[in-house]
Amino acid sequence: MSTSTREEIRVGEMAIRFLLKGSQTAGSVAIFEFDVPAGSKVAAAHSHDGYEETIYGLEGVLTWTIEGTPTDIAPGEALCIPRGAVHQFDNTHDIDAKALAIVTPGILGPDYFREVAAILDAATVGPPDLAAIATVMRRHGLTPAP
Secondary structure (H helix, E strand, O other), X not given: XXXXXXXXXXXXXXXXXXXXXHHHOOOOOEEEEEEXXXXXXXXOOEEOOOOEEEEEEEEOOEEEEEOOEEEXXXXXXXXXXXXXXXXXXXXXXXXOEEEEEEEEOOOOOHHHHHHHHHHHHHOOOOOOOHHHHHHHHHHOOOEEOO
């Protein structure tokens, strides 16, 4: 099954494009690519108990920290984040990065990113509502790290 047009969802500095949603694969997998500008720290530390996430580097280098251990993922390299592992990523390098995320089973979808984007966009003055972001995370199977 293929998609003909890909919606781009902007979450802060990051852009996400779903290639396959769980609804298109009977829930077996969701796949999305995402762009992370140079110098960005974008994902708050979190875990997910309901799915594994595999990351495949496409462009640039992202630094993934899993259970306190940082690992750089460059083009052609892959990393599997097991269920329950606390992780985050950033791009501390001088060039933009792009990666592919494969979520199995495919229970994470575009709605999660749309909802987080709406909270970030609503924060016109001051920081975003972190409690609201945590609520959205939990509703979509992510657990914010303490």
